[in-house]
Amino acid sequence: MLTATILVPLIGAVALGSARGVSERAARAGAVTIAAVPLALLIAAWSRFDPGSGRLFQLVEAAPWIPTLGVAYRVGVDGVALVIATASALLFTVSAAYPADTRDRPRHYYAWLLFLEAVSLGVFLALDLLLFYVFFDLSLVGMYFLIGEWGHGDAKRSALKFFLFTLAGSLTMLLGILGLALATEPLTFDMATLIRHQPLAGEGLRSSLVLLGLLFGLGVKTPVVPLHTWLPPAHVDAPGPASAILAGVLLKMGTYGMIRIPFAMMRATFAQWALVLAVIGVISAVYGALVALGQSNLKRRIAYTSVNHMGYVVLAIAAAGGVLAGDEPGRELAITGATTQMVAHGLVTGALFLVAGSFWQRTQDYDIDAYGGLARPAPALTGVTTVAAFASLGLPGLAQFVAEFQIFVGTFSVYPALAAVALLGVLITAALFLQLLQKIFLGDLPARWADFPDLHRSEAVTLGVLVALIVAIGVYPRWLLDAIAGSSRILIGGGS
Amino acid sequence: MPVGHLVPEIVLVAGAVTTLLAVLAVPRRLQWIGAPLALATLATSAWFAVDLASDAAQQITFFGTWAIDGATTWARGVVLLATAVVVVMSPEWFARDPRHGEYYPLLVLSALGATLVAGAADTMQLVIGVLLSSVTGYTLAGYHRRSALSVEAAMKYFLVGALANTLLTLGVVLLFGMVGSTLYEATAAGLAGRATDPIAAVAAAAAVGVGLAFKLGAVPAHAWLPDIAQGAPAPSAALLTVVPKVGGLVALARFVQLLPVEQVGWRPWAALVAAATMTLGNLAALWQDDLRRLLGWSSVSQSGYAIMAVVALGRSDLAVPALLYFLLAYVLANLAAFAVVTELRGRTALDAYAGLARRRPLLAAVLVVSFLSLVGIPPLAGFAGKLALFGAVIEGGYAWLAGVAVANTVVSLFYYLRVLGPLYFEVRREPVPVLGRWAGTAAGVTAVAVVAVGVVAEPAFDALSDVLLLPH
């Protein structure tokens, strides 16, 4: 079943890419349909997933690949992976449905999108380190072509920078992965085994280097300050749906990887370095928020809030792994919160970037100061953006509050001072989003935007789905949290 | 005298001679006959090589001068495969040259030279193999006798080669002076004993090392490679950027294992050469506006990666598999790229590749696969190769070298994307004429092989898991 979630979009991508004479409409309809299949499969997987079973990985499917090197095709889920994968599948479906300017190459556009979906889901479902890396790297290729071909502005340069920067990260991570796997005897890349055996435990310098390699690689992708500079240009120049996926799915690979690999497989070493990571997380959170407030470009501002929000995730992960024993409830909360934040941030920021994409399609202008009073001509757009903005600043009743509350409460158990400093980010985020709303939607309406078109039907429907989920998680998150919490407990307890 | 252990090579000699005689006999319209004959020769040799690998144990044979271990077998296979691809690319390219018949026997002899280098277990044999590989190489490089660039490339190839071979010979003579024999086994034993001292050993190893660096296109004897890639006939460039390397690398790996580490610090030296080679190659490739020259420099950098495996020899079980697998991956990807260049009639200005994806989507796809494999993007062959290399050096205690390689890989991505970006993102309307059917087929086949070898890597790694690199 999980294999199918990867294969269906992959086959779809190949089919769509090689088909002839497909109209824009048909390509989009086909892409949405194919993109929705993994979503359906993952929902089905969710129903079969038993969070209370005490086993970390479930629904495992495996096949030999390169047994000589201990590499196998292994997929499966724990609660963390399951919810992130499902959210990603949803985001892909929504992004495919969101109208985009495909520049007369609809087949290729949607084929790359589906390819990206396949490999992104692969990252979250892989239970083999090398398989994980394979998908991790391929996601860069897919995104490179999406930004380079369908981006705007200085898209080629941004795509190049994105690819170079993140490849540097992923290769460093590869070195870490190798360093970790080579410590096993016999050689294996099986995640479950590595979690069970904790290779490199207590091997001073070597394990520290491996950990730093892993964290560097994953930190680039997350991104944490100061490894974040690829993010703003990539976001600004990417088409709206690609931005949504970049923020909603690709960034998660970094933090998901942190939970999956260094956190779970190198618990002792991780605990040694957790404080450093936590400080970096706090810096990312506060710095990202401050820089976001200083931006007058809509997409850059949203992009930097991603740095802020992912900073919380990093902080929570560091806190959860900061000690080897003690404070279990708080650390569980931190991990659950980190995961929830990944899901929530994906939905919220995805929605915000789709909105930004709508702006580009209408006006080709991202300058916040150029707008004003758009609430009059575009009330629906205003409403959706307001909900998303409030979700992003962590208003209760919307998804991200649940996550951030857990993160702060959980982190406080281990690093109270850092949690307190990180809270400032919440305040700055509030300021920057209110200012954003005020400058774009409220106040005087410049004459040139008098007939600014409101959301089209397809935009409204897709954003509506996201908003509905944001509210659903915010109001009653139990269905989500319970799926995660079982795995958090096991991860904190160190079992497999 | 176990002549059977040499059947693949004997077949090559016989085939080369037969082909030579045939092309001398047939009229100019039929000069292409050399291609099928050469192919048949290569195929027969390969068949015997496989046969031999399954029949004979891995051993040093022929009075200690010839190693028929897994490494030799693998090198034979890769060399024959690469040569066959080049043979397929050639007839259309040389269609205008009435005397291109001799080209095919030279290709076969070049393959023989590389094989002899790879299998040599005797320093004299090594020198002769290098020499054969070199002289055929000079000729292949200069085969466009009327093309200024072709003869220039050949001349520089020769000049660097002659100096390097002289140094190699000097090193071999010094080694002989120390141990009184040219056999590898005797050399290793002699050097390990206390009879010798580090000074002469270092001098000899340095001379041999620089000599072999020429075959690899490694620093400091790398300068010929970009010129060959740019100036030599495209099929020759395809051959010379890959085939001599296969032999040279196996030979280097074989040779360094003879040296006692406590007297000759070959491991750090190899690491240094690897780092310098990959860095120089990548840096110099960055701003090339000529695709073939870019490929040449990239080829230099790929040698640097390959030498990483040499560093880890004896310290990691992965070293030999990594070396041999990476060679295969590199050879396939590089051949695919040159096959595309050939099919595009030698089109080489970077700008002329912009918008190719819409005019020639399949060739563009081959180029993408080839370049991404050279970068090491999974699941292409280059990825598994680099993975094994990184694993080997990390296990061998040279993690910093892996770090250097990572940085270099990122840099290399830049120039590959300088080609691939415009290839896909720009729109051009000019027609893009191609050469014919065969070079395109070669491009397609090698690209598919790059994917297949990467995805289905297990057979290769399984086969390589018990490969020996005699006499160690």
Added chain:
Amino acid sequence: MTLTTLLLVAGALLAIGVYGALSQQSFVMLMMGLELMLNGVLLAAAGFWALTAGGVPEGQLLVVVVLVVMAVEMVLGFALVVAVYRARQVDMTEGVDSMRG
């Protein structure tokens, strides 16, 4: 005539050869430098054969191999000089510099 003196003479020949190879502009003169180097190698090989290896036949073969290297390199070298001259009317290293960078 000890091994040391032989090696010194060989080294001197090699040194002169290296000097020639590096300093001569003309291809032919440059190749003479290489020849001179090989001359030194040859001397060293013969010296080793006679003084350290106890006259094993391999040593004689080694000298032959050096001779082969010498001959083969020169043959190809001259052929290339001819080819370059015909294609470009150039016989010096400075004349073939169209490919650089």
Added chain:
Amino acid sequence: MTRALLVEVAFWVFALAALVSGWRVFRTDSMVRASFLLLTSFLNVGGILLLLSAEYLGLALLFMMAVEMMVMAVFMVMFMMNPAGLNPMQMVHQHAAAVGAGVVMFGGMATVAFAAAFPDRPVRTSHGLIESLGSELLGDSMLVFQSAGVTLLAAMVGAVALASRRGRFGDGDEGSVPPPLDPHASPDVTAAGRGDGAHGHHAHVAGHEDHGGHGGHEGHG
């Protein structure tokens, strides 16, 4: 005078002659003279080989080098400008670097000569050495020998392919150019324009000459 002393004196004579003539190779104005000086150097090394009881090899070297140097001299006369060295000329570059490299080379070899401990196993007798070479060639080292044969064959084929002025089908280098970018272009274009694919055969890269153009040889410097 004992035989040993005689050998010693002969060695130094040969050695000095080899070195001096070797040095003079690069100090003469005429290439022809240079090639004869090189021959002299070789002949003297051949003499040392004879002293080392390598009669066969010494003689082989003498003959081979005599022939080769004759070829070289003829070559000078036939192809090269300033064949007879009538005009004084100094065609030298990067002189200091070359001297430095030579010094380093000598230093290295001298270090090896003085400091390295080579085994001391002089050849016992000159008797049967040539026979042993024969049996080595066709015995233990047959592979090397045969490979060398193939290499010589390849060298011949290659040299002929590259250098012959007349081929079986007319001009030796007719049509030996890369295919033009545009298949419909006139067949007799050279590779000169290959650097610029966008302009096909019309472009010329500065710095190299069409083979057909008889612009003559550009001076150096």
Added chain:
Amino acid sequence: MLWLTFLLPVAGASALWPWPAIAARGRDPQPADEARDRWVLGVGGVTVVVATLALAMRAAVTRPRSVLEWGGGLILTLEVDRTAAVVAVLVPVVAAPIVAYAAAHEPHRGLGRLVALLVAFVGAMQLLVVAGDLLTLLIGWELVGAVSWALIGHEWWQPEPPGAAAHAFNVTRFGDLGLFLAAAAAFHATGSLRYADLGALDGAALHVVVAGSVLAAAAKSAQVPFSPWLFSAMRGPTPVSALLHAATMVAAGAYLLARLQPVLAMAWWFGPTAIGLGLATALTGGVVAALHPRAKELLAASTSAQYGLMFVAVGAGSTAAGLAHLVAHAAFKSLLFLAAGVAIAAVGSGRLGRMRLGAPLRTVALLTLTGTLALAAIPPLGGAWTKEEVVAAAGERAPWVALLTIAAGGLSAFYAARFQLLAYGPTRRDGALRHVRPPGRTETIAIGVLATFTVALGLLWIPGAGQLVETVAGGTLPEGRAWELVVSLLLVGAGTYAAVVLARRQQLATLGTSPHGAADWLGIPTLAQAAVIDPTLALCRTLARFDDRVVDAGVRAAAAVARAGSRLVTTLSGRGVDGAVEALAAAARRAAGAGSRFDDAGVDGVVEALAAGVGAAGRDSRRLQTGYAHHYYVIVAAGAVVTVVALALWA
């Protein structure tokens, strides 16, 4: 069931919001539509609020407790204790007339949203009130803040309200951080967020919880130094000011302290802090209210001051007194705001100096007077009783605390009189009876209802009422001392008298006309602007620029060094030994050039700089490939030497 007090208003609001748009069916609104909309929204809104009131009363009697698993170990608890019961009932009681007033009084544009948000606010406030744990409290706490933002910015098309709304939200959110911290500390220490488990706190966690709660409460209740946000909130429509920024939302701070008083009091410093904050706010707020030239701002400052009094009461340990004053204040202050709204609508300006509507709006003026008297704490109104209880509570602590409280009371008498005299005082002699817009019937009734409520609280003066209050609110009321009552009444009288005298001299309106003077919260906003907001924004802009280019300085410098190095190597090897000296000089020149180029590089990212360095190294390394074969020979020779060294060195 308890959830309904939250869900019902929210559901009602979501039905009311789109009503005008649905009713208009896409047509432009007609005058008849307006009347119908007002009727529907008013009746609908009041109905929902009244239904909520019924639910709240039921809950106040049954004291139910409800638990909801939120997942991941988080549990939402609703719990009604005595304190909660009082406020839960109070909120809809005050809200009902205000909603009716809003439906009748406010402009038609956006009316559906306004009424809906007011109703939704009731729900959010109820959640805050009935919360039984810190998480639920935080949810309600932030929700009312968000609704407050939307309501202050109700007239979003105007230039000012959106910014004012953001200001109010940001300041109160700063306080919310305190609740986050409190929740985190409580969870860390006890593993639970429930109020009931907070008793187990001790040590650092206790102090964090107390400090967080006090911070949140102070911000929400507009205590010094957070008070200015309440001025921003005055940009909202009058009903909003009446409901949120006078009667209820602002009350949340005082309510929280009262609700958690037993826990908070476990920290020794809680009492002094709360009293200090409260007194400071009461006195400064009194001064500001006495001086401010605008009606709503006067009332807002007074609101801060009155909540200061409640802080004093709770800090002194008498939650009952604080709670009683909270109720009384809710009644009269919402009344006064509605009255102010009528006055502002009548003259079209918020400036007190322009009003004096006693003659034209006699009914409203009389109704207003009840509120003013209650604010001034003149018996027999309930406000006076509750204030005296606060004074008594303060006196329990220390006489000087009581005295300061009494002084604050004197100030409130002064500004109450000032408000009454200026807004609804006798008409000026010079100004003829102007034409003013009279209030509608609904407005008057709404004001009347609140006035009735205010007056009804006078029943507290009946002996024995104190016991009833103790029963209802819990805790004990302090015994008042006679001297306190006497002094207090004297000061009230003095304050009133001063106002009347100033009014006679025509100086009452012109006190403190400067907007930046004492009337503007003693310069706190200016200070905040200069010390917090401007530096933060400047920091943001600087960081943004920094992020774009300066981070790279180090990287760029490293790149420059690498570049110079690579050039050096290149030139050395390219030119041979002869050129070495020359090359060194050239490299130095180029390094200098690189330095100057570095300045010109302009805005570039970290990676760009690194990339530029690598790229330059790439260009330079190509120079190694000179095209001359003899240079390649030098490279080989040098490489051989390096090889020898390497092999020998690392053996």
